[in-house]
Amino acid sequence: MTKAITFLLVDDDEDDSMLFEEVLQECDPEIHFMAASNGKEALDMLTSEGIDLPDLIFLDLNMPRMDGKECLSKMKQHAALAQIPVIIYTTSFHLKDIEETRKLGAIGFITKPSDIQDLQMILGIIVEHFPQNLKLALRALSQIPTHL
Amino acid sequence: MILIVDDKQENLFSLKSLLQLNAYEVDTAASGEEALRKILRNEYALIILDVQMPEMDGYEVAEAVTGLNKTKDIPIIFLSAVNVDKRFITKGYNSGGADYITKPFDPDLLLLKVKNFCRLYEQTRELKAIQEVLKNEIEARKYAQTEVESMNLDLEEKVKIRTKELVLLNQDLENTNTELAQYASLASHDLQEPLRKILTFSKIIGQQHLAELPEAQRHMDKIIASTERMRDLINDLLNYSKLSGESYFSSTDLNVVLENTLSDLEISIDEKSAVLTVGKLPVIEAIPGQIRQLFQNLISNALKFSEMDVVPTIDIWSEYILEKDLHATAVVEGPYVRIHVKDNGIGFDEVYANKIFTIFQRLHGRREYEGTGIGLAIVKKIVEKHDGIVGVRSAEGAGADFIIVLPIQQTSSIKSNLHERI
Numbered sequence: 292m293t294k295a296i297t298f299l300l301v302d303d304d305e306d307d308s309m310l311f312e313e314v315l316q317e318c319d320p321e322i323h324f325m326a327a328s329n330g331k332e333a334l335d336m337l338t339s340e341g342i343d344l345p346d347l348i349f350l351d352l353n354m355p356r357m358d359g360k361e362c363l364s365k366m367k368q369h370a371a372l373a374q375i376p377v378i379i380y381t382t383s384f385h386l387k388d389i390e391e392t393r394k395l396g397a398i399g400f401i402t403k404p405s406d407i408q409d410l411q412m413i414l415g416i417i418v419e420h421f422p423q424n425l426k427l428a429l430r431a432l433s434q435i436p437t438h439l
Numbered sequence: 440m441i442l443i444v445d446d447k448q449e450n451l452f453s454l455k456s457l458l459q460l461n462a463y464e465v466d467t468a469a470s471g472e473e474a475l476r477k478i479l480r481n482e483y484a485l486i487i488l489d490v491q492m493p494e495m496d497g498y499e500v501a502e503a504v505t506g507l508n509k510t511k512d513i514p515i516i517f518l519s520a521v522n523v524d525k526r527f528i529t530k531g532y533n534s535g536g537a538d539y540i541t542k543p544f545d546p547d548l549l550l551l552k553v554k555n556f557c558r559l560y561e562q563t564r565e566l567k568a569i570q571e572v573l574k575n576e577i578e579a580r581k582y583a584q585t586e587v588e589s590m591n592l593d594l595e596e597k598v599k600i601r602t603k604e605l606v607l608l609n610q611d612l613e614n615t616n617t618e619l620a621q622y623a624s625l626a627s628h629d630l631q632e633p634l635r636k637i638l639t640f641s642k643i644i645g646q647q648h649l650a651e652l653p654e655a656q657r658h659m660d661k662i663i664a665s666t667e668r669m670r671d672l673i674n675d676l677l678n679y680s681k682l683s684g685e686s687y688f689s690s691t692d693l694n695v696v697l698e699n700t701l702s703d704l705e706i707s708i709d710e711k712s713a714v715l716t717v718g719k720l721p722v723i724e725a726i727p728g729q730i731r732q733l734f735q736n737l738i739s740n741a742l743k744f745s746e747m748d749v750v751p752t753i754d755i756w757s758e759y760i761l762e763k764d765l766h767a768t769a770v771v772e773g774p775y776v777r778i779h780v781k782d783n784g785i786g787f788d789e790v791y792a793n794k795i796f797t798i799f800q801r802l803h804g805r806r807e808y809e810g811t812g813i814g815l816a817i818v819k820k821i822v823e824k825h826d827g828i829v830g831v832r833s834a835e836g837a838g839a840d841f842i843i844v845l846p847i848q849q850t851s852s853i854k855s856n857l858h859e860r861i
Contacts, residue, residue, distance in 0.1 A: 306636060382632065405638040408646070 296421065299325040299345035301333040301362065302380065303354040307403060311349070311380075314410050318418045329354040330362030337372055344371065347421065349380040350397070352388060360395060367396040376425065378417075399429035440464040440481065441553065444474040444500065445489035445518070454487065454518075457546055458553065471495025475503055478510055484560040485553060490519040490531065498534040505535030512563055514556045516540060616683045623680035627673045634673070638666050668811075672799075675813040678732075679798065682820045686726045688849050693720035693778075696727060697755065700734040707742050711751050718756030721776050724849045729821045734780075736814040737841055741782035743808060744839075754781045765830040765842050774847055775827075781840040786833045796829070818843075825849070 298315060302308050305328075312324045325345055327333035334357070337344065348366075352359035359379065366372040378399040379392045389400045404410050413432060420428035441463055445451050451467045458465045466481065468474035471492055478486070486504065490497035497517055504510045517531040520542035531539040538552060645659040697720060701708065708715065738753060745751035757778045758769035765777070787795070787802055794800050796819040801812035818841075822829040825845050833839035 306640075310639070382635065403635070405635050405642070407639060407643050 294343070295321060295323045296347075297323040297325055297343065297345040298347050298349065299327065299333070299337075300349045300351075300380070301327045301330065301354070301359070302349070302351035303328045304351070307351075310407065310410065311414075314407065314414050315418075317411065318415050322418065330357030330359065330365075332356075333362055334365060337366070338369070344375060346375070347417075347425075348375055348377045349401075350377050352379060352381040352383055352392070360391060363392060363395045363397060376422075378429070398426060399432070401432065440466055440483050441485045441487065441557070442466045442468060442474065442477060442481075442483040443487045444468045444471070444492070444497070446470060446492045447489075450489065457550070461550055461553075463553065463557070471497075471500040474500050478504060478513070479507075483513055485556045486513055486515045487553075488515050488517050488536070490517055490527070491521050498530055501531070501534035501536055511535075514538070514560060516552065516556065518542065518544070620680050620683050624677060627677040630673055631670065634666060634670050638663060638670070641666065668805075672811050675811045675817075679813060679817055679820065682729065682817065682824060686729070686824070688724045688726055690722060691725040691727045691730060692722045693725075693730065693757075696730050697734055700731055700738060703735065704738055704742070707739065711742050711745060713742055713745070713751040713753060716752070716754045716756075718754075720755075720757045720778065721759075721847060723776060723845055723847045725825055725845070726821075729824065733818050733821045733843075736818050737780045740814055741780065741784060741839075743810070744784040745782065746785055746836075749783065752783050755779065760844065763828055763844055763846070765828060765844060775844050776847060778843045778845070779840055780843075781838065783838040786835050786837045786839050788835055789831075789833055792831050792833070795831070 296319075300308055300311050302311070308326050308328075312326070315322055315324055325336075327336050333348075333350075336342065350359045350363060354362075359381065363377055363379075366375070366377065373396075377397045378401060379388075379397045380401050380403060381388070382403050384402045392400060401413060404413065416428050416432060417425065441458060443451055443454050443458075443465060444467075445454070446469055448469070451469065455465045455467060466477060466483070468477050472495055474486070474488070475495075477483075486500075488497040488500055492500075497519070501515050501517070504513060504515065514537040515535060517528075517536045517539040519527065519531075519539070523541045528539045528541075537556065540549060540552070641659055641663045645656055645663065649656040649659055697717065701715065701717075741753045742751060755778070757776050759771065759773035760767040760775045760777050761770055761773045763775055767775075767777070769777070791802055795802065796815045798816035799812045800816075801808075801810070819829055822843055822845070826849065827843060827845035829844075830842045831839055832842070
C-alpha cells in the first residue's frame with residue numbers, strides 16, 4: 292500500500308488551521324493532515340522517534356515561541372527535514388518577508404485569503420499538481436493577486 | 440608765557456621790560472633751581488636762559504628740561520655775554536638749546552626770534568591737541584570695537600545654544616513622528632487580523648449556510664461589504680501615517696518614476712483606452728517611493744473619474760518657475776518645477792478645491808465611484824513633505840488640472856541639518 296500523502300500546517304491560529312483542514316478534505320480526502328501550533332512544536336514533532344515525515348509543509352510566519360523564519364532555517368539545516376518542500380502560508384504580504392523566506396529555502400509564499408473560495412482554489416491547484424508540477428503551480432498562483 | 444632765567448636782577452628786568460613792551464607775558468627766575476621749579480609747575484612757550492649762573496648753570500637747566508617728557512619740547516634760547524666761544528655755543532646746542540644768542544644782542548632780532556619760537560610753540564601745542572583728540576578717538580573706537588566683538592561672541596554663543604535646542608527639539612519631534620507612525624502601523628496590523636476573520640467567516644456563512652435564505656444573505660452581504668470597507672480604510676490610514684515617518688531624500692529622475700507608475704497602471708489604462716501625453720520632467724531631490732505614490736494617486740484618479748463614452752486623455756508636463764507659486768510665469772531654468780496632471784474627465788466645481796485634499800472627504804457617494812477618499816490627502820501630504828504646494832483648476836464637465844510645485848533642491852532646512860550634525 293502506498294503511503295498516503297501528508298501535509299503539515301504549522302500555524303498558531305486555530306481558526307485558520309481548522310479552515311485549512313476542511314478545505315484540504317474537500318480537495319482530496321485521501322490526503323492526511325498534520326498540525327503544529329508553532330515552530331518548536333513542529334520541530335519536536337518532526338524529530339521524534341518513528342515519525343512519518345510529511346510530504347509538504349505549510350508554514351505560518353507569526354507564531355509564539357519560535358516563529359516561521361527560525362523554524363524554516365532550522366529545518367533546512369536538518370538532514371532529514373531539509374528535503375521537505377516548504378510553502379509559507381501567512382497573513383503578511385511584505386516584500387521583505389517574501390525575499391527572506393525564499394532565501395531561507397521556501398519554495399512558495401501564499402498570503403492567507405479572506406475568502407474561503409480563494410483558499411479552495413489555491414489548495415485545489417496545489418493538490419492537483421503535487422508533487423511533480425508543484426513549482427509550476429506555485430508560479431502560476433503567484434500571478435494571481437490575493438487580497439488579505 | 441615766556442620764562443627768563445638770569446641770576447642778575449638787572450638783566451631780568453631789562454629783558455622782561457623789552458618783552459612786555461611787545462605784548463608778551465613774562466615770568467622770571469633768578470636761579471636754575473627756581474627755574475626748574477617754575478617750569479614744572481607752569482606752562483611756558485619759551486625759556487630764555489642765561490648760561491653763567493652760580494650753583495646750577497644754564498646748561499644743566501637745559502639738560503634737565505629736555506630730559507623730562509613734560510618739558511622736553513619747550514624751546515630754550517641761551518643768552519650769554521661771557522661764553523661766546525664756539526665750544527660754548529656747541530655745548531649749548533648739545534644740552535638741548537634751540538638757539539644761542541650772545542650779548543650784546545640786537546633786541547629787534549631777539550624779538551623776531553622770540554616771535555618765531557612762540558609761533559612754533561603754538562603750532563606744536565595745536566598739533567599736540569589734535570593728536571590727543573585723535574588718540575582719544577582711536578581709544579574710543581577700539582573700545583567700541585572690542586565691545587562689538589564681545590557682543591558678537593555673546594550672540595554667537597546664544598545662537599549656538601538656541602540652535603542646539605532647536606535641533607534637539609526637532610529630533611524629539613521626528614522621534615515622536617516615527618513613534619506615532621509605528622504605533623499606527625502596529626495598531627492597524629493588529630486590527631486587520633480580526634477583520635480578516637470576520638470577513639472569512641462571514642463569507643462562509645453567506646455562501647454555505649444562507650443559500651436558502653436570500654434575505655439573510657443580503658444582510659450578510661452588507662456586513663461583508665462594510666467589513667471590506669473597514670479593511671480598506673485601515674490600510675489607507677496605515678499608508679497615510681507612514682508618510683510622517685523619517686524618510687530620506689535622494690536624486691530622483693521623475694521621468695523614470697512616472698514611467699514605472701504608468702507601467703504599473705498599464706492594465707487600467709488599457710481598460711479605459713486612455714491616451715497619455717507625457718512631457719519631459721526634471722531630476723529633483725525627493726523621496727522616490729512617495730513620488731511614485733503621488734503619480735499613482737493622481738493618474739488613477741484621472742482614469743477613475745473619466746467621462747463615459749469619451750476617450751480619456753491625460754496630459755502630464757512640467758515647467759520651471761522662480762517662486763513657489765502655483766501660477767508663476769514659466770522660465771527656462773529655476774529653483775522650482777511645476778508639474779501638471781490634466782485630464783478631460785468629469786471635473787468638479789472649483790469651490791470644492793480645498794475639500795478634496797482633506798482626508799476621507801469625497802464628492803461622490805460610494806455607489807458612484809469606489810474609494811475611501813484618501814488618495815488626494817496622501818498627495819497633499821507628500822507634496823508638503825517635499826516642501827512644495829499643490830492646487831487644482833477644474834470645472835464640472837471640463838476635467839481637472841492638478842498642479843504641483845516642488846523644489847528642485849531641498850534647501851538646507853533644519854531637517855537636512857539634522858542629518859548632517861547627528
